[in-house]
Amino acid sequence: MDQRKFDVIIIGGSYAGLSAAMALGRSLRRVLVIDAGKPCNRQTPHSHNFLTQDGKTPSEIAVIAREQVEKYDTVSFLSDYAVQGRKTDQGFEISTEKGEVFEGTKLIFATGVKDLMPPIPGFVECWGISVIHCPYCHGYEVRGERTGVLANGEFAFEYAKMITNWTKDLTLFTQGESSLAKEQAEKLMAKGVKIIKSKIAQIEHADGKLTQVHLEDGSKVPLAALYAKTDFVQSSDIPLALGCTIAKNGYLEVDFVQKTNIPGVFACGDSTNMFRTVSYAVSAGTMAGAACNKELIDEEF
Numbered sequence: 001m002d003q004r005k006f007d008v009i010i011i012g013g014s015y016a017g018l019s020a021a022m023a024l025g026r027s028l029r030r031v032l033v034i035d036a037g038k039p040c041n042r043q044t045p046h047s048h049n050f051l052t053q054d055g056k057t058p059s060e061i062a063v064i065a066r067e068q069v070e071k072y073d074t075v076s077f078l079s080d081y082a083v084q085g086r087k088t089d090q091g092f093e094i095s096t097e098k099g100e101v102f103e104g105t106k107l108i109f110a111t112g113v114k115d116l117m118p119p120i121p122g123f124v125e126c127w128g129i130s131v132i133h134c135p136y137c138h139g140y141e142v143r144g145e146r147t148g149v150l151a152n153g154e155f156a157f158e159y160a161k162m163i164t165n166w167t168k169d170l171t172l173f174t175q176g177e178s179s180l181a182k183e184q185a186e187k188l189m190a191k192g193v194k195i196i197k198s199k200i201a202q203i204e205h206a207d208g209k210l211t212q213v214h215l216e217d218g219s220k221v222p223l224a225a226l227y228a229k230t231d232f233v234q235s236s237d238i239p240l241a242l243g244c245t246i247a248k249n250g251y252l253e254v255d256f257v258q259k260t261n262i263p264g265v266f267a268c269g270d271s272t273n274m275f276r277t278v279s280y281a282v283s284a285g286t287m288a289g290a291a292c293n294k295e296l297i298d299e300e301f
């Protein structure tokens with residue numbers, strides 16, 4: 001048997017990729033999982049809102065997942081970074097940073113996204129600890145605390161409105177002139193939300209735990225948590241190079257069974273969906289694995 005040939009190559013071996021690998025391993029498929037080992041939640045101390053794993057560290061969940069998938073002996077793992085992909089007559093060829101080349105009849109991208117941190121000193125250190133992206137993941141832990149939301153415009157209105165569910169001590173930082181509509185600003189203020197236009201110049205913290213933010217106007221605002229939605233890019237350029245469509249919102253376009261527009265190429269997890277949670281990544285991975293297997297059965301039968 002050619003050790004370089006697989007039914008499916010999965011690029012990205014975090015929650016979505018391992019979930020796809022489990023579905024395919026249980027379908028007796030020869031699978032290669034190539035993973036660079038950098039999940040987006042690696043700095044967060046505890047992962048929440050995933051049934052059976054609530055409050056575990058991200059790596060605890062990943063270790064259990066990996067152990068369970070390793071039991072399926074048709075699944076192989078490679079710690080490496082996939083750098084290039086191309087279509088061949090039989091399927092696809094994937095090359096890695098360490099110079100390896102593999103062939104797969106099908107491809108699954110579970111590569112996630114790369115968050116782009118704003119250039120505010122302290123932001124990176126607090127990311128996932130006290131600067132947080134999602135109230136469902138971390139809102140409960142900072143409920144009722146002095147909280148900030150870093151956003152502007154229509155999105156800021158919706159974001160701040162949502163966070164009032166978890167705390168009434170809320171400040172919206174528009175990071176410059178506010179682009180909220182007058183009625184939106186009035187509605188937020190009527191609900192007790194303070195709006196500050198002076199830019200956050202620095203985030204003061206102790207080991208990632210926010211204590212206060214320093215504003216450009218020289219004032220300081222004590223905070224325990226700051227919600228922020230970062231910009232992002234796809235972690236891997238390969239889907240785009242293969243011709244996969246990336247929607248205007250930055251996510252890979254997939255149908256309801258995680259197929260991209262390129263025949264034989266699937267995608268799942270954060271790279272495809274703005275509702276970024278471990279449970280969703282796992283669910284989408286299962287679907288991608290099962291749909292990919294079904295496609296192979298249909299072609300072979």
Ligand SMILES: Cc1cc2nc3c(=O)[nH]c(=O)nc-3n(C[C@H](O)[C@H](O)[C@H](O)COP(=O)(O)OP(=O)(O)OC[C@H]3O[C@@H](n4cnc5c(N)ncnc54)[C@H](O)[C@@H]3O)c2cc1C
Nearest residue numbers: 012014016036038039040041048082112128269270277278
């Ligand atoms: C700070 C933070 C905190 C979070 N907290 C929670 C929480 O409490 N609860 C919750 O449910 N969700 C949480 N999330 C969301 C959750 O982490 C993601 O939804 C989940 O990790 C997505 O899984 P994924 O497999 O799609 O991508 P990721 O987990 O990001 O994994 C992608 C994997 O692909 C690899 N990869 C990328 N490109 C390549 C390549 N070219 N070659 C090889 N490997 C590659 C990466 O190294 C990585 O291992 C959090 C997210 C962040 C950013």
